[in-house]
Amino acid sequence: MTENAVATAKRLSQEIHKKGKDRGFLIAFEGPDGSGKTTQRKLFKDWLAGEGYKVTTTKWNSSKLIKPIIRARKNMRSINQEEFCLLHAADFRHRLEQEILPALVEGKMVVADRFLFTALARDAARGLELDWLLHIYSPLYWPDIVFYFSVSPETSGKRIAATRTPKYYEAGQDVTKIDDPFESYQRFISRVIQEYEALSIIFKFITIDAEAPIYDQHLLIRKLFEESRERPWPQWNEEAIADWMQMMPKAREAAVGS
Amino acid sequence: MALKPPSSGQLISLDIIEGRDAVRAAKNLLKSKPQRGISTWDASSIFFEMHNLEVTERPTPRTLILLYAADLFFRLRWEIIPALEEGKCVVAVPYIETGFAFGNLVGLPKTWLNEVFRFAPKANESFRLKCAKDAKLGSPTSGFVEFCSDVLKQDLRPQFASYFEDLERRGVCRSV
Numbered sequence: 001m002t003e004n005a006v007a008t009a010k011r012l013s014q015e016i017h018k019k020g021k022d023r024g025f026l027i028a029f030e031g032p033d034g035s036g037k038t039t040q041r042k043l044f045k046d047w048l049a050g051e052g053y054k055v056t057t058t059k060w061n062s063s064k065l066i067k068p069i070i071r072a073r074k075n076m077r078s079i080n081q082e083e084f085c086l087l088h089a090a091d092f093r094h095r096l097e098q099e100i101l102p103a104l105v106e107g108k109m110v111v112a113d114r115f116l117f118t119a120l121a122r123d124a125a126r127g128l129e130l131d132w133l134l135h136i137y138s139p140l141y142w143p144d145i146v147f148y149f150s151v152s153p154e155t156s157g158k159r160i161a162a163t164r165t166p167k168y169y170e171a172g173q174d175v176t177k178i179d180d181p182f183e184s185y186q187r188f189i190s191r192v193i194q195e196y197e198a199l200s201i202i203f204k205f206i207t208i209d210a211e212a213p214i215y216d217q218h219l220l221i222r223k224l225f226e227e228s229r230e231r232p233w234p235q236w237n238e239e240a241i242a243d244w245m246q247m248m249p250k251a252r253e254a255a256v257g258s
Numbered sequence: 259m260a261l262k263p264p265s266s267g268q269l270i271s272l273d274i275i276e277g278r279d280a281v282r283a284a285k286n287l288l289k290s291k292p293q294r295g296i297s298t299w300d301a302s303s304i305f306f307e308m309h310n311l312e313v314t315e316r317p318t319p320r321t322l323i324l325l326y327a328a329d330l331f332f333r334l335r336w337e338i339i340p341a342l343e344e345g346k347c348v349v350a351v352p353y354i355e356t357g358f359a360f361g362n363l364v365g366l367p368k369t370w371l372n373e374v375f376r377f378a379p380k381a382n383e384s385f386r387l388k389c390a391k392d393a394k395l396g397s398p399t400s401g402f403v404e405f406c407s408d409v410l411k412q413d414l415r416p417q418f419a420s421y422f423e424d425l426e427r428r429g430v431c432r433s434v
Contacts (some may be wrong), residue, residue: 064311064313064315064317065311066317066321066325068307069307079332080335082331082377083302083328083335086325086327086328086331086374087324087328089324090324090325090328093318093320093324097320132373132376135370135373136374137295137392247319249321249365
């Protein structure tokens with residue numbers, strides 16, 4: 001990494017740190033399908049906007065550049081676990097560099113509907129090594145808060161079955177090899193939830209009981225967010241900022257100019 | 259994590275700086291081999307599709323490496339390993355050194371590149387193609403070097419060439 005990028009990242013990190021609670025904040029909503037996290041993310045986003053915050057939302061697998069490529073391959077059922085992982089990592093990196101970090105540097109609230117933990121849980125459930133996954137996604141940028149919406153595999157399965165037939169990869173049919181998507185989903189989501197539970201301990205997620213009434217969850221999230229606003233900026237994100245500045249000279253110019 | 263190559267067949271890596279030379283150079287290398295196969299860049303069509311998307315955003319180098327790795331995994335799974343299993347001599351053009359070369363020239367850490375390409379089996383033999391320096395840069399979809407040059411708006415061929423020359427000096431590959 002160039003000295004210039006490292007020095008600028010250090011300076012920028014100090015500036016972010018000094019802003020205290022006026023700095024940008026990254027809040028990730030994580031959990032299995034059917035856990036209600038998207039409903040909560042929307043409620044939370046509206047509340048933040050109502051409180052006067054500038055809010056940006058980022059969703060999993062949503063970059064204009066890579067999403068169409070992933071979608072075409074999912075439709076053809078032509079990718080395996082490793083390609084799935086590498087393509088999602090590319091999509092994530094692209095959004096991190098183009099959407100998330102610029103918004104955070106501007107001091108915005110970034111609400112992420114799924115973050116890299118989605119990849120870690122799903123790809124580990126597909127049999128990939130966590131160690132390799134962490135390398136693929138490095139340098140890692142950690143959110144300020146991760147809300148983890150905890151549900152049982154049965155509840156997740158019931159909620160999904162009530163609205164749609166799970167798609168091939170969503171049901172994990174590429175790894176379970178079970179023809180029935182509902183049965184496959186049940187098997188796969190149990191593995192994903194196991195991985196999430198392990199990650200929630202390692203990475204200190206805030207667990208929300210996703211089987212509690214919707215509005216109660218929302219009120220709890222607001223309370224927990226307000227309590228967390230004083231958290232200092234995580235210094236270990238400096239490496240990711242420096243990498244971003246090196247990879248995107250325009251980002252460096254904007255940050256230096258700000 | 260690493261893909262286990264079959265004990266049969268022979269994997270030859272060939273790294274180039276002009277995509278248009280890929281097939282001809284690979285065929286030359288395979289002249290004396292009775293059972294042969296060639297695997298070229300972007301067999302998965304990721305880069306071709308991305309180039310044709312009507313979006314103004316450009317991928318950064320780290321994203322490009324992840325996409326290159328995804329394409330290489332696809333090539334290993336569908337082209338290289340099946341051909342090796344049939345006992346063929348396969349030329350992978352380009353192979354992992356092209357990824358390392360790009361990573362090196364944009365300053366990505368070697369440890370990260372090693373991890374990304376951990377899945378790729380080592381080639382039995384490695385070559386680089388020497389070529390004329392004054393040829394016009396090919397279209398972005400003709401090769402990875404051209405694609406990256408287009409994205410970074412800079413002709414990267416001299417830097418790739420210098421990386422491959424250094425590999426040859428260190429005895430990692432031979433030139434053809």
